Amino acid sequence: MTVQTRPEPADAAGLQLDAYLPYRLSVASNAVSRLIARAYEDRFGLTIPQWRLVCVLAEDGPMNQSALVSRTGMDKVTVSRAAQGLIKRHLLERSENDRDGRSHVVALSLEGVRLHAEIAPLALAYEAALISGLDPHEVALLKRLLLRLQGAAGVLAGEAPSPG
Amino acid sequence: MTVQTRPEPADAAGLQLDAYLPYRLSVASNAVSRLIARAYEDRFGLTIPQWRLVCVLAEDGPMNQSALVSRTGMDKVTVSRAAQGLIKRHLLERSENDRDGRSHVVALSLEGVRLHAEIAPLALAYEAALISGLDPHEVALLKRLLLRLQGAAGVLAGEAPSPG
DNA sequence: GCGAGATAGTATCAAACGCAACTATCTACC
DNA sequence: GGTAGATAGTTGCGTTTGATACTATCTCGC
Numbered sequence: 080m081t082v083q084t085r086p087e088p089a090d091a092a093g094l095q096l097d098a099y100l101p102y103r104l105s106v107a108s109n110a111v112s113r114l115i116a117r118a119y120e121d122r123f124g125l126t127i128p129q130w131r132l133v134c135v136l137a138e139d140g141p142m143n144q145s146a147l148v149s150r151t152g153m154d155k156v157t158v159s160r161a162a163q164g165l166i167k168r169h170l171l172e173r174s175e176n177d178r179d180g181r182s183h184v185v186a187l188s189l190e191g192v193r194l195h196a197e198i199a200p201l202a203l204a205y206e207a208a209l210i211s212g213l214d215p216h217e218v219a220l221l222k223r224l225l226l227r228l229q230g231a232a233g234v235l236a237g238e239a240p241s242p243g
Numbered sequence: 244m245t246v247q248t249r250p251e252p253a254d255a256a257g258l259q260l261d262a263y264l265p266y267r268l269s270v271a272s273n274a275v276s277r278l279i280a281r282a283y284e285d286r287f288g289l290t291i292p293q294w295r296l297v298c299v300l301a302e303d304g305p306m307n308q309s310a311l312v313s314r315t316g317m318d319k320v321t322v323s324r325a326a327q328g329l330i331k332r333h334l335l336e337r338s339e340n341d342r343d344g345r346s347h348v349v350a351l352s353l354e355g356v357r358l359h360a361e362i363a364p365l366a367l368a369y370e371a372a373l374i375s376g377l378d379p380h381e382v383a384l385l386k387r388l389l390l391r392l393q394g395a396a397g398v399l400a401g402e403a404p405s406p407g
Numbered sequence: 408g409c410g411a412g413a414t415a416g417t418a419t420c421a422a423a424c425g426c427a428a429c430t431a432t433c434t435a436c437c
Numbered sequence: 438g439g440t441a442g443a444t445a446g447t448t449g450c451g452t453t454t455g456a457t458a459c460t461a462t463c464t465c466g467c
Contacts, residue, residue, distance in 0.1 A: 093363070093367055094366055094367055095302060096295060096302060096315075099298075099370060100275075100370050100373065100374065100386060101369070101370065103390065103393075104268075104272045104275055104389060105272050105276050105291075106393055107390070107392045107396075108268045108269050108271075110392070110397055110400075111264075111268055111269070111393075111396045112265065112268075113396070113400065114396045114399055114400045117400070127269075134258065134260040134263075135260055138259060199257070199258040202258055203257055205265070206263060206264050208395065209264065209396060210264065210395075211395070212391075213388065213391065217384065217388060218264070220384065220385075221264070221388045222262065222264060222267050225267045225268060225270075225271040226267065227377065228274070228275060228373055228374075229270055229271040229274045229275075231372065231373045231374075232274035232278045235278055236274075236277065236278045
């Protein structure tokens, strides 16, 4: 005598939204992104893409927009718009690239460097608050797994395997 | 004699975008979401919110929209629009709630149940492909950590602590 | 050097998102 | 029992997003 608790076909029984990794990933990411986006927007008037450009330029120095695209993984349209916004606020400066008339080199202005130095501690504080109570070893594993997932998704989507 | 490799203030030196958890999380989530969204959209004409409603209704049975909101964590507008789309395709059915004239009860139609049974194995296959090569123990930890992050983000954003 | 195709970046458009405002209904208190 | 405030759900609207198309420039082969 069998007990049938659900009117489900057997195939579907294995799927539970709460335990479904893409779901968990999306919900967690949205919650964190919303938090971070609000912080940057409210206090500094920066969008997430703008903040990413500032970070990368502060880390790696001046580069052109296509380098920013491959560095950040964002769409070239997103990068273009973010750069325009930052330039309008004089946080970024643009210079002609005499080796290639199509591309320009963008760099943080002095004000941009100052802003980055001001935001960075806040960004780190948010990260610290998010992972407080977690074993550092777990956090390292988490980051590694996220990279793996990103790579696997890229491969399944038909991209060339990521350089990670 | 000190060597200064970067023209950065000390505070900013600790921030590297690649190792920044919110960034890793967002990039991984976007990659996975894009993959999954394309699969559902191309093959079944479902958006992610629509698919989530189908899943929850298949798992938990009929409920009203505000229950769907708290169950999925999505915005009520998102739920409303997703439900409308599903109703238009006769995958969902709606009945009056005689106990409360404001709310309606939505339930999967027979066709909706069939669709869920058809998609569920595909969804599970995608998950399996994403985590292939990972230790099941690591995957379990990953899901737990994602829940923790979601909860921490909610708390930092001023929400009531999540029921997780 | 000149024409075909690749690449850098921008403009345009349609779809998705979420907030706020709105309607309709319910609850609670006097 | 009637009025104030809460709740269910929809609509409208401004913003953001990403795909596509476009301009300008570069590269390669001849």
